[in-house]
Amino acid sequence: GESVGLHLPTLSVQEGDNSIINCAYSNSASDYFIWYKQESGKGPQFIIDIRSNMDKRQGQRVTVLLNKTVKHLSLQIAATQPGDSAVYFCAVIDSGTYKYIFGTGTRLKVLA
C-alpha cells in the first residue's frame, strides 16, 4: 500500500523568509495530493491540492511542486508569517484502497 513520509518533523524559519516543507510518497500510481495545515487545538485545514498531470500549482502565498520521477511533493510558503506557525501534512490518495494516506506532519515554527 501507499506510504507517505515527511523529511523533517520540525522546521524553524525567520519571519519574512520562505519556507519549504517536503513530503515523499511511495506509489507511483498516486494521482492526487493535498496539503493541510493544522493549528493547535484545531482540525486540519485544506491549503492546496495538485493532480498528477501538473508539476506546479500556486495559491495565495503557497506553491506546491510535484516531482513524479522521484515521488516527491513540496509546499513552499512565501514570506512566512507568525500565523503560518502550525503542523503541515501532505496527504496522498492510495489508488489501491481509495483512501487518504497522511504523512506525520512537519511543525513549522516562525521566529520573530
Next chain:
Amino acid sequence: KAGVTQTPRYLIKTRGQQVTLSCSPISGHRSVSWYQQTPGQGLQFLFEYFSETQRNKGNFPGRFSGRQFSNSRSEMNVSTLELGDSALYLCASSVAGGLRETQYFGPGTRLLVL
C-alpha cells in the same frame, strides 16, 4: 455556513469503558469520514459513511464502529477502551465523498484513556 462540529471536545475514560463521539457535517455534505490522530502514527483513516452506509473502512479492530443518520450526522463508538486508544479523533465531511473532493475537518474530540 457553519463548519464541522464535534462533541464532546474532551473526554476522559478508563480502560474497559466505551465511548461515543458525535460529528455534525457541514450542511449539504453527505459524506463523513473519521480519523484517529496520534503523535506517533499521524492521521489514520477509520471509516467513511455516505447516505447512512459505510463505504470504506481502515485497518482498525472491530471495537471501533460507526453509524450515520439520515441527517448525515455521524457517531463513532469505541468499546472496551484500551490505553492506546488515547488520541484525537477527527471527523471530516465532504459533499459526496469523492476522492478528489476537499474534506473539511472538525476540531476533533480529544480522548484520554486512563
